[in-house]
Amino acid sequence: MTRTAWLFLTPSLVVLIAFTVYPMIQAGYLSLTNYNLIRAAQWVGFANYRQLFADPAFWNAFENTVIYAVGVTPVTVVLALLLAIFLNRQFVGRGFVRTAIFLPFIVSLGIIAIAWSFLLDPNIGLVSYWLGKVGLVSKQGLLSDPHWALPAVMFVGVWKNVGFYMVMYLAGLQSIPGDLQEAARLDGANAWQRFRSVTLPLLSNQTMLVSVMALIASLQAFDQIYVMTHGGPFFRTETLVMLIYREGFQNLQFGYASAISWVLLIFVFLLSILQFGYFQRRQVRY
Amino acid sequence: MTSQHSTGRGPGRRIPLLAAAATGILALALSGCTGQGTSTSNSDTGSGGKITLTFWNGQTGPDGPAMNKVIDAFNKSQSKVAVKSVTMPWDTLYQKLLTGAASKGGPDIVALDFTQLPKYASQGLFQPLDDYYKDSAHDTDTLPKAATTASVYDGKNYGVPFDIATTMMYYNKTLFKQAGLDPDKPPTTWDEFAAMVPKLTKTPAGSSKPDQYAIALADNNTVDMYPQFLWNTGGGIVSEDNKKSLLDSPETLKALDFWVDLVKNKQASPIGLSGADADKLFNSGKAAIEINGPWATTGYKDAGIDFGVTRPFAGPDGNALLASVETMALPAKDDDATKQAAYKFFDYWTSNDAQLTWAEGSGFPPLRSDDNAKITGNPYPAIFGAKDVVDDSRLLNPGIASGATIVNDVFYPSLQKALNGDGSVEEIFTAASKEVQADLDKDK
Numbered sequence: 001m002t003r004t005a006w007l008f009l010t011p012s013l014v015v016l017i018a019f020t021v022y023p024m025i026q027a028g029y030l031s032l033t034n035y036n037l038i039r040a041a042q043w044v045g046f047a048n049y050r051q052l053f054a055d056p057a058f059w060n061a062f063e064n065t066v067i068y069a070v071g072v073t074p075v076t077v078v079l080a081l082l083l084a085i086f087l088n089r090q091f092v093g094r095g096f097v098r099t100a101i102f103l104p105f106i107v108s109l110g111i112i113a114i115a116w117s118f119l120l121d122p123n124i125g126l127v128s129y130w131l132g133k134v135g136l137v138s139k140q141g142l143l144s145d146p147h148w149a150l151p152a153v154m155f156v157g158v159w160k161n162v163g164f165y166m167v168m169y170l171a172g173l174q175s176i177p178g179d180l181q182e183a184a185r186l187d188g189a190n191a192w193q194r195f196r197s198v199t200l201p202l203l204s205n206q207t208m209l210v211s212v213m214a215l216i217a218s219l220q221a222f223d224q225i226y227v228m229t230h231g232g233p234f235f236r237t238e239t240l241v242m243l244i245y246r247e248g249f250q251n252l253q254f255g256y257a258s259a260i261s262w263v264l265l266i267f268v269f270l271l272s273i274l275q276f277g278y279f280q281r282r283q284v285r286y
Numbered sequence: 287m288t289s290q291h292s293t294g295r296g297p298g299r300r301i302p303l304l305a306a307a308a309t310g311i312l313a314l315a316l317s318g319c320t321g322q323g324t325s326t327s328n329s330d331t332g333s334g335g336k337i338t339l340t341f342w343n344g345q346t347g348p349d350g351p352a353m354n355k356v357i358d359a360f361n362k363s364q365s366k367v368a369v370k371s372v373t374m375p376w377d378t379l380y381q382k383l384l385t386g387a388a389s390k391g392g393p394d395i396v397a398l399d400f401t402q403l404p405k406y407a408s409q410g411l412f413q414p415l416d417d418y419y420k421d422s423a424h425d426t427d428t429l430p431k432a433a434t435t436a437s438v439y440d441g442k443n444y445g446v447p448f449d450i451a452t453t454m455m456y457y458n459k460t461l462f463k464q465a466g467l468d469p470d471k472p473p474t475t476w477d478e479f480a481a482m483v484p485k486l487t488k489t490p491a492g493s494s495k496p497d498q499y500a501i502a503l504a505d506n507n508t509v510d511m512y513p514q515f516l517w518n519t520g521g522g523i524v525s526e527d528n529k530k531s532l533l534d535s536p537e538t539l540k541a542l543d544f545w546v547d548l549v550k551n552k553q554a555s556p557i558g559l560s561g562a563d564a565d566k567l568f569n570s571g572k573a574a575i576e577i578n579g580p581w582a583t584t585g586y587k588d589a590g591i592d593f594g595v596t597r598p599f600a601g602p603d604g605n606a607l608l609a610s611v612e613t614m615a616l617p618a619k620d621d622d623a624t625k626q627a628a629y630k631f632f633d634y635w636t637s638n639d640a641q642l643t644w645a646e647g648s649g650f651p652p653l654r655s656d657d658n659a660k661i662t663g664n665p666y667p668a669i670f671g672a673k674d675v676v677d678d679s680r681l682l683n684p685g686i687a688s689g690a691t692i693v694n695d696v697f698y699p700s701l702q703k704a705l706n707g708d709g710s711v712e713e714i715f716t717a718a719s720k721e722v723q724a725d726l727d728k729d730k
Binding site (some may be wrong): 036037038039124125132139141142143144145146230233234235247249250251252254 | 320381384385388405406409410411494495506507545553556557558559565567572639691693699704706708
């Protein structure tokens with residue numbers, strides 16, 4: 001019995017160990033060394049971590065990452081829920097709208113980010129042109145404006161992922177038995193009360209999953225930032241993953257980059273545990 | 287990135303950042319599973335002892351065909367060595383370089399920007415080529431000094447020049463005429479330029495955003511435009527002995543004050559331009575002046591811009607201009623046979639015949655200055671390679687392991703901060719200077 005179970009688990013375990021667990025442990029080891037990919041790693045103990053906590057670039061990236069996550073996660077989750085409720089109704093063209101919202105998720109974020117860079121270009125960009133028409137002129141374009149660059153990449157992050165979470169919510173909505181809604185209606189509950197006391201609690205599973213996934217995704221923000229701003233202007237959009245990339249692949253400090261990765265890993269791990277704990281207590285089953 | 291790193295140069299060198307990034311991301315995704323091409327390339331010694339050298343380069347622009355012409359001629363010229371060129375955008379090349387040059391399937395020769403070389407050389411990726419310069423069989427004495435010394439790091443020479451390019455001032459004659467300026471009298475000093483700014487930067491009525499700028503000055507991911515301004519007040523980023531940061535020197539601050547004021551307050555140039563953005567602006571007739579290398583001529587001609595090329599305006603205390611050098615380096619893994627084969631190619635590449643073909647086709651000045659007169663089909667090699675131009679040209683941060691980091695991670699971000707008014711020039715660059723000094727001290 002257990003042997004069969006193990007046999008079934010083996011393929012995914014092998015993949016998981018080879019591509020997730022092993023690199024993670026390896027990175028943990030490298031974070032305690034000086035390593036440049038060519039020469040053998042030199043053991044330096046916790047020097048990388050000490051350097052990291054004294055590094056203003058790290059704290060800047062940390063701050064940007066937190067702002068990004070705090071902004072993007074709730075907006076994505078709430079928007080996904082609202083869209084799901086809206087698109088759960090019957091109306092002409094529903095399939096089209098659903099697809100249109102889901103589409104950005106399928107396309108590579110790198111490609112999408114290129115499209116957005118053109119849209120936001122101060123000289124040829126369509127969105128910049130429209131913003132100009134309504135009087136919102138950014139002289140240098142949103143992406144090189146220190147106040148607007150981060151919100152701009154955050155917006156693309158939301159736009160990219162919201163469709164996927166919407167689909168998850170849609171699946172949840174469709175699994176809510178109709179008789180529960182009907183019973184509530186018979187008891188005289190209005191739309192808001194039904195949403196508040198029936199729909200939302202029954203979606204708590206989806207909400208947990210979506211929140212955890214959205215948070216992790218936003219803590220790992222990289223692609224659109226790399227393409228659209230390269231972390232600029234003056235590091236205003238440099239997230240932790242961007243910093244890892246810069247320290248590793250541009251400055252050839254793979255040990256130091258690994259240390260930042262591990263700090264990020266632990267940070268994500270702790271936040272996920274908190275989220276699980278929070279939602280576990282609020283889970284509802286009827 | 288990379289850029290990163292003066293993200294290469296030229297169209298194709300300075301490929302639009304976005305396209306580069308896209309390929310970069312693809313490359314990142316793919317490099318885990320595949321090597322470059324068919325991975326049989328490590329100096330194959332085929333039957334008859336013929337060695338095939340894989341040559342990585344970033345000549346994706348109009349300079350590519352000129353290079354390939356030379357390589358084809360080399361391959362035909364003899365039977366022992368063949369060169370196989372692998373051309374990719376610079377961003378991609380730098381991303382793959384570290385793993386590529388350290389592995390068997392990687393390149394045998396790599397062309398790269400001299401600012402990138404010390405970083406990799408200091409990590410042991412390349413081998414010193416001093417024996418090439420010592421052996422009188424190789425004619426290296428008449429190569430430009432700037433080109434051969436660009437690849438020196440820590441007392442050893444790690445490269446043989448592939449090309450040298452000076453950056454000059456391109457100006458749009460049509461826009462000069464429209465502004466009521468003499469199209470044959472481009473500005474020759476900073477003050478002359480400053481006086482032209484109100485005429486050349488044009489803001490439509492009822493808008494606060496200009497639709498035409500006097501100059502397109504890029505402050506990130508670019509061929510360096512601002513640094514030469516620092517030289518021309520007697521300042522700079524790093525002292526010539528590579529030991530001291532000059533960013534907080536009074537001369538440097540004087541230059542920065544002048545240019546930050548001109549760009550930020552008088553809107554001489556947009557803020558936040560990458561090199562590709564600056565090219566686009568000049569290319570579409572929205573900027574009257576740009577500072578750029580010889581690779582840009584083809585694109586601007588194709589775009590129908592009526593432009594002139596001349597020396598950039600001089601500063602109050604100098605008229606140095608920026609030169610950049612691409613150098614050919616050999617990965618440390620290359621064995622002696624591969625190295626000797628590569629030397630054959632170096633000999634050929636730097637020969638008069640090859641340089642004539644190269645200059646004629648690419649617009650770059652030839653590495654043999656005695657060839658200038660023989661180039662008839664292309665006016666630009668003579669302009670960019672004129673003796674006074676080459677003599678006054680300077681390299682930015684040669685031989686510093688963190689040279690590219692200093693420029694891209696300290697200088698440009700600080701400049702952007704100043705241009706965005708996020709502090710005074712003095713505050714920002716005094717702090718930046720400390721960072722630069724720390725980087726320099728780390729290299730020692």
